[in-house]
Amino acid sequence: GNVTDINADVVVIGGGIAGLWLFNTLNKQGYKALLLEDETLGGGQTIKSQGIVHGGTKYTLSGNLTKAADCIAGMPQRWRDALAGEGDVDLSDAKVLSEYHYLWSPGDIASRMTSFFASKALRGRVNQVKERESLPAIFRNDSFRGTVYKLNEIVLDIQTVVKSLVRGLESRTLKVDWTPDSGDSRLVTDNGEIAFIEHTQGNVTYRIHARKFVLTAGEGARTLMGRWGISEPEMQLRPLHMVMVKHTHPDPLYAHCLGIKTVPRMTVTSHPTEDGQWVWYLGGEIAEDGVERTPEEQIRVARRELADILPWVNFDNAQWSTLRVNRAEPKQSRLLRPDAAFCQSMGNGIVTWPTKLALAPNLADEVGNLLGADSIQPSGNEEFALPANLKHPQVCEQFWSKHFD
Ligand code: FAD
Incomplete structure (x- = not known):
């Protein structure tokens, strides 16, 4: 040839x-x-x-x-x-999708301590959102008792x-x-x-x-x-087991939820679908700790976690799925x-x-x-x-x- x-x-x-x-x-x-x-x-x-x-x-x-x-x-x-x-x-x-990513502490004692630490360590780099009307819409709920910081991250x-x-x-x-x-x-x-x-x-x-x-x-x-x-x-691989939930709650969420560890308890991003719903994508600690779980177990943990940190958001008619992916690094x-x-x-x-x-x-x-x-x-x-x-x-x-x- x-x-x-x-x-x-x-x-x-x-x-x-x-x-x-x-x-x-x-x-x-x-x-x-x-x-x-x-x-x-x-x-x-x-x-x-x-x-x-x-x-x-x-x-x-x-x-x-x-x-x-x-x-x-x-x-x-x-x-x-x-x-x-x-x-x-x-x-x-x-x-x-969002001009800012947020960091929030759901308001229980342990995570409040982390957020106190965070607020000192991050002084000048992030700002606490103090006024209710400046909060992302999803947090403007009467039952929300947390602290929210705004990060300079798109x-x-x-x-x-x-x-x-x-x-x-x-x-x-x-x-x-x-x-x-x-x-x-x-x-x-x-x-x-x-x-x-x-x-x-x-x-x-x-x-x-x-x-x-x-x-x-x-x-x-x-x-x-x-x-x-x-x-x-x-090279090394770090496996993750991410969770996806497609639902009809109107407000998106872009935030790390603080827990007691230094990795975020959960990192949530929201992705609009063509039929007008959101796919929330859940990472952070849940994805790192969930590698050994079956998809069903991982979804059960995700449901429980979301009910705990965002109790006013209704996921009754949501569709759930998980996705396994490796991070590749030196x-x-x-x-x-x-x-x-x-x-x-x-x-x-x-x-x-x-x-x-x-x-x-x-x-x-x-x-x-x-x-x-x-x-x-x-x-x-x-x-x-x-x-x-x-x-x-x-x-x-x-x-x-x-x-x-
Ligand atoms: P990849 O996106 O994996 O691209 C490699 C490409 O090479 C692929 O398209 C593949 O098909 C192709 N390829 C492979 N082998 C061959 C071959 N032999 N010949 C030709 N092509 C080949 N980082 C952030 O900054 N922000 C985040 O929010 C964030 N979230 C993350 C969430 C998860 C769940 C994961 C897993 C990672 C996240 N990261 C995040 C890290 C980030 O995704 C990666 O660091 C980045 O995408 C790596 O890009 P890459 O181009 O090196 O690799």
Whole structure:
């Protein structure tokens, strides 16, 4: 058959938030950048995240406001600039679900102590909402007795973020299938380096060359690294068992509920559905502690927890479901984990995990620094596109799409 060479400056492998933000940024800078995805864009951890652009306030709960936390503290502004169409990427078409995320203590004694601690530790970074009329609507109920803090953290509709990041760049994305023997794509290595990626379509074999290959494959990094023949940096997975509840209560909730531990007892985000209901997405302690539970047990715990912390919200006619998902991160001890994106150069590749959706801009900065350090400059991309017959990956569906009618 025919062999055609495709020469890129940078190939990004994995189209979650890390790969998408990086790909979009590199394109803006004039790099010939390609994005390879083997499923759907955003369909991994990214769409299953709660979409909160953390500024690090959650971490100050444990008293660990370290230097690294300064990095994450700058992230909400980077995203706000992007949403205003004035950032390094253009998210002006993306949808904001809530301008603020909240932190609330339901009012029993134990959690009131945590909230007292929180109010001191967080002074100047969060504000207590004192007037009833300034509270999110859901808390303006006579039986509510808690304390509410407003955080400078936006909550985003992630599917619209994914769409914005790929818009106009589809011709530089490639859907790949790495299945050994039957798939269309293969990593070809040479002496521990990635020589090129071989992609076959019809009777043409394309050889995709790049000066740098960046792995932003989330959990998929392990298999890719195996094919590449490297075992470092090591990855770890942290499993979560999230709960979804679709219901007709009119008010959304975007908040961490404080318990007695330093992890939020429950983190709730609300996602509008096409039939005018909300899907509440429940994470935090319940998702971490619920990994061993069956879905039925996990739903029972969620019902009990919600009845305890929001007794006036009626879930009688609600539909329930759960979703299992792993967080993929570099393997390192919990205490050392910096709240900054992780990037490590490996030969002509870079292995990265953002560790937080919010840190995608930081990851793009770090990769940019590593490219600069290797003198890899943009070579100009005005005419750059993949051959028209190649397939492009689709944007993912919403995380609840297969769970409810
Ligand atoms: P992913 O989104 O997993 O993307 C990896 C992509 O690579 C996928 O699309 C996958 O299909 C593709 N891929 C894999 N292997 C290959 C391959 N061999 N070839 C090509 N493509 C490949 N962070 C926050 O900041 N705020 C939050 O509110 C938040 N909530 C979270 C809630 C949950 C339940 C979870 C699990 C995480 C949450 N996070 C949050 C963390 C955040 O979701 C992740 O840090 C972030 O989405 C990781 O992005 P990523 O691009 O590295 O990975």
